[in-house]
Amino acid sequence: MYNPQLNSHGELAHLLTIEGLPARVLRQILDRAAEYVTAGEQGVKKHNDLAGKSVFNLFFENSTRTRTTFEIAQKRLSADVFSLNISASSTAKGETLLDTIHNLEAMGADMFVVRHSESGAPFLIARHVRPGVAVVNAGDGRHAHPTQALLDMYTIRHYKGDFQNLTVAIVGDILHSRVARSQIHALTTLGCPEVRVIAPKTLLPRDVEQMGVRVFHDLDEGLRGVDVVVALRLQNERMNGALLPSANEFNKYYGLNEARLALAKPDAIVMHPGPMNRGVEIDTPVADGKQAVILNQVTFGIAVRMAVTSILSGARA
Ligand code: ASP
Numbered sequence: 001m002y003n004p005q006l007n008s009h010g011e012l013a014h015l016l017t018i019e020g021l022p023a024r025v026l027r028q029i030l031d032r033a034a035e036y037v038t039a040g041e042q043g044v045k046k047h048n049d050l051a052g053k054s055v056f057n058l059f060f061e062n063s064t065r066t067r068t069t070f071e072i073a074q075k076r077l078s079a080d081v082f083s084l085n086i087s088a089s090s091t092a093k094g095e096t097l098l099d100t101i102h103n104l105e106a107m108g109a110d111m112f113v114v115r116h117s118e119s120g121a122p123f124l125i126a127r128h129v130r131p132g133v134a135v136v137n138a139g140d141g142r143h144a145h146p147t148q149a150l151l152d153m154y155t156i157r158h159y160k161g162d163f164q165n166l167t168v169a170i171v172g173d174i175l176h177s178r179v180a181r182s183q184i185h186a187l188t189t190l191g192c193p194e195v196r197v198i199a200p201k202t203l204l205p206r207d208v209e210q211m212g213v214r215v216f217h218d219l220d221e222g223l224r225g226v227d228v229v230v231a232l233r234l235q236n237e238r239m240n241g242a243l244l245p246s247a248n249e250f251n252k253y254y255g256l257n258e259a260r261l262a263l264a265k266p267d268a269i270v271m272h273p274g275p276m277n278r279g280v281e282i283d284t285p286v287a288d289g290k291q292a293v294i295l296n297q298v299t300f301g302i303a304v305r306m307a308v309t310s311i312l313s314g315a316r317a
Helices: 023-041 065-076 097-106 121-128 146-160 178-189 219-223 247-254 294-313
Strands: 054-059 080-083 111-116 134-140 167-171 194-198 214-216 228-231 269-271
Touching: 023 146, 023 178, 023 294, 054 065, 065 080, 065 111, 065 134, 065 146, 065 294, 097 111, 097 121, 111 121, 111 294, 121 134, 134 146, 134 294, 146 178, 146 228, 146 269, 146 294, 167 178, 167 219, 178 194, 194 219, 214 219, 269 294
Parallel strands: 054 080, 054 111, 111 134, 167 194, 167 228, 194 214, 228 269
Antiparallel strands: none
């Protein structure tokens, strides 16, 4: 099957979505990230992989963790980093996305990291850039967030070993979550035998079962015996119309609290991509509890984004 993300040698040329990427490529990224983590532990933070290359970060949607960790990653690889202030750029004057891209290419861009509210925007850019210019999707609409899923896979592998014997539960607003979609593709590709999604019917995509997951509507039932729990934020900005009665009501039935977490395995880890809404999808004692690895996810995100950036640039091929 044609995959615009892979070049004719089967190597990663753009990172747009996890869907369709072979396990080999996902593992290559996780392994390269592990090398950066090890180097960091040995005191080597700075690398030359991207010396002389120009990376442009274009965030058309809000971001705290993704944007900052991408910038840290790029700087640790010695890239020249340009993060556009979109509200002050010419897109605000009506310039098209592709005209902006072509102008930045004329300035010598080697890579674009793009977040956009429109699903498919990074694909559009990837189709129009010059050969050799790489595009990374940093979250497009409700479609995909591949580097988030990869850092989540890194975190799971770090705490739980490989994926072969794990049960992972993803709880909350699956319907609007690009994170959930990318996680499901990553987990099934990497051989996780049981991926559960736990949500009310109104917050599940219609085709969810075809993605190879087990669906639960009851949180207690879905959490029983799991190794990993991923809590997701209610994506109010992507909801039109009332899909649930209220945040309080959601917390009552789907909020992760200590009593419910006790139904998972005793050594289960709790993850969240951030930003958290405490008291809605996750209660504070769980968010700050012993089983939470939420801030570790953020730290691993740097190494994972370094790995993606380095592999896409062709460094150490
Ligand atoms: N930060 C994640 C995203 O950009 C999750 C979220 O916003 O809830 O998709």
